[in-house]
Amino acid sequence: MSSTTSVIDIREVRKSYDDGPAALDGLSLTVRAGEALAVLGPSGSGKSTLLNLIAGLDKPTEGSVTVDGVRVDGLGETGSARFRRERIGMVFQFFNLLDDLTVTDNVLLPSQLVGAGRAQARARAAELLEYLGIARHARAYPGRLSGGERQRVAVARALMNRPALLLADEPTGALDTASGAEVRALLTELNSDGQTILLVTHDLALAAACASRTIELVDGRIVRDTGSGGRAPDLQSGTAGGSAAGSAAGGSSAVAR
């Protein structure tokens, strides 16, 4: 994939809820394929709102959102559902696994929604679980897993359909330090394999470790952008954990894409 192709292209987006102040205010953003973008900012600054717009879960009041060549803001409910299941993987702060499905069934869900072949999907799920180091929990129910394990299941589910873009909202927000480090390493590893990632976080270590670029939102505007190809020098101290996922993945870097 060429690094000059833009995966996200947001132009002059404004989003306000009801008649409150704008949650996003004239925001423009371009993210190229292979980038890992960290979105920072104080609570209520519009980070989740931005993510929702990109995922087609909500619509901008003004402006356009193009993701992987698709005008997301113009899609209907069915269209945006199809868009998500084919091009987007999502990881949430509280995992959002379905408690009454096994780990494997959770991971299989996206491929089942697109109607992929059963055998192929199972092979892909097994491969992902192996890659993420949770293969031994394949038949377990999420309720039994630790937070870090659950988040890895969520990542596996997000990657199931080889999305063009992985969205993560506070992926380490609910995890203890050690689990947070695992997930951090995993995301870094994925990005180094070429996965485009947009992650929202308060976790400076996470941003520093895995983001190739960082923006900061305040009151719905970008107040700082490190720009492509450069990590903020003051945030680079956190990169050390990069090898954790590498060891878990056992070098099988082709799996992620």
Added chain:
Amino acid sequence: MSALGKVVRAGVGRRRVQTVVMVLTTMLAVTASIMAGGLVVASQAPFDHAFAKQRGAHLTGRFDGGKATSEQVAATAHLPAVTAAAGPFAVVTATPQFGEGGLVMMIGEAPLTIAGRAAAGGPVDAVTLTKGHWVTGPGQIVLTVPEDGPRMGEVGGTLSFPALPGRPSLTIVGYARSVSRTADAWVAPAEIAALTRPGAAPAYEMLYRFAHAGTGAGMARDKNALAAAVPPGALSGTLSYLTTKHAADRETATFVPFIVAFGVLGLAMSVLIIGIVVSGAVSAGTRRIGVLKSLGLTPGQVGRAYVGQALIPASAGTVLGVVLGNIASVPLLAQASDAYGAAPLTVAWWLDLAVPAGVLALVVASALAPALRAARLRTVQALATGRTPQVGRGRLAARAASRLPLSRALTLGLAGPFARPARSATIWAAVAFGAVGVTFAFGLGSSLSAIQDGVNRHNPGQVSVSTFAPPPVDAGSGAGTDAGPPPPPEPVSADTAAVARTIAAQPGTAGSFGTVEQQATFAGIPGAVRVTAYQGDSSWGGLQMVSGHWLDGSRQIVVGRRFLEATGKHVGDSVTLEGDGRSVAVRVVGEALTVDDDGMHVAADTGSFTALGRTLRPDTYEVHLAPGTDRAGYLQDLNTALKPLGVEGRAQDNRISSTIIAMDTMIAMLTVMLVAVAGLGVLNTVVLDTRERVHDLGVMKALGMAPRQTVAMVVTSVAGIGAVAGLIGVPLGMALHGYVIPAMGSAAGTRIPPADLHVYHPLPVLLLALSGLVIAVAGALLPATWSARTPTATSLRTE
């Protein structure tokens, strides 16, 4: 407002759908209960109630004006046994023609008993006007509401008496119902003279109520006292209310099994649905209860909060239901009163109090139980409820479903019910009840119309030819010997053999036979029995058979249930037909569906009477037309051919009795309510379920589940239950039908032909079995759509 009040109000206001559902279900439950209860109450001795209300006449006495003066008749009111009396009213029997101008239609083998009466009210027999007004002067007539069949004419129409001098013509100004059947019509007293043939003796009618009218013996004593109080022979006839009551009670008894079955079904459904809706609403609030408790509310306060929360919409629904129930009962009870031959009925006042009280008590109980249970849970437990629902339940089912070759949305839906067995059971019960109701209603409707067809078989022809020419003189005027129906007029001497030949020769005739009614005596049965004698090939127009076969040879009879019971005979046995000093053995070849004459009616071939030495001439020919024959054209040609014989054919259509219409109306209304209530039960449960799972649904949508897939998943989650409930509800409904219809038949004095009972043919059963699925899907569709439309971002924000 207190903290508790705020909690209650927020609970009602925030859950709009649930509140609306609760209002609707209590409303429907109350409406159905009032309708069903009203009918059940009304079906308890409606004759007695109507009789009491109208101060009905225990005895109607007919006096010969030639033998007693009006004063002498009036004096009988002061006899010691008489507690109230009305009259004397001058009466006359006359045969009317209905219609205007050239189109004159004979209604007449039945002359009317007409009484001259100035007012509808009075101390005895206060008749009820059902339409129009009472006679206010000359030239007007009020007719009695016919028990069966069409009215003689609308209010405003005319009724003329062409056989009387001056051809008097009266305007119909109203319809009235006299429970004690004291007359067929009423005119102003002065009108009677104009309706009386010159030279005929005047007749009077006196209406009495007695102190001891309960038994036949008491009535006989009172009647003798009456006869002794007037000159010998002056009391020319009497009609006891016991006769009328007997007939009315039989008619009522036919209704009761059906009304009770539907009533019980309706009430059980109401109880069930209120339980489902209210307890479901409270259970869904378990987490909220945990929060309230963590804020310091006591279990008692929690209980009160939830009861209050349920009572607000339930009370609104109850009030609406009472209003709606009383409104909806008006046409239903009007039908019932027509069928019962009783005065217009109203919903018993105490039902309007008892039903709401019962329903609200039920609501309190249904709310209190789960609220207290939740309140007694440890707070942490309550807080955890709903977030991670009983993990582990239904996993096997989920695994099994996921292997099915269906889309994932469908298999997820299919597995849904197993994760929440209690909730699934409630849906199941609601749908099963609905399916029972639909199945029962279908069977009842089909059986009733089949029975109606059977009853209509007494006049099976599409065309009938009466060998009575219009009577040259008023045939009824002399027949004043009894207040009951006078004997039928004599047939004019039409050459019946020639009539039969003419009909048979007419192109378009597919079959025809003659019938004539005879009074006959059978050994072992006291009194005369009415026999319809069939001449010719009646195989196409026989009665519906319960067992045995229709007449196909000489000296055969087909009888009703009561005849067999009265004689102790069975199909295949012989009985002795007696008459004119001779007797002949005839064989009972079959038992037929007949409710005429209390099921004592007999069908025989004319040969049986030939053996008695009677020569029978048919008085009616029933004609069956070849397929595709135009009846109007046929009639025109036939009547041209019959003209020289002095008789005429006329079109004959099946009559639908008001009893059947009443039942059909009730079936339709009660079924609609049952289905609506079942659907609401499903809707409510699905609303609760999707609410509870809103977060999971949001996750699936975030993963790319399209709206249509979401709808499919939610609908499938109840469709399976609905299908199973339908499969079980159908046989239950069929069993209910199999019990109720024969019970109705036995109340009417007949067994039901198997053909009328076996109405559940494969195709309808298949469709009925799908009714459960349809109810479930219909109930789930709306909440499924709502949940598909809920913005995903919102769903994900919900904890």
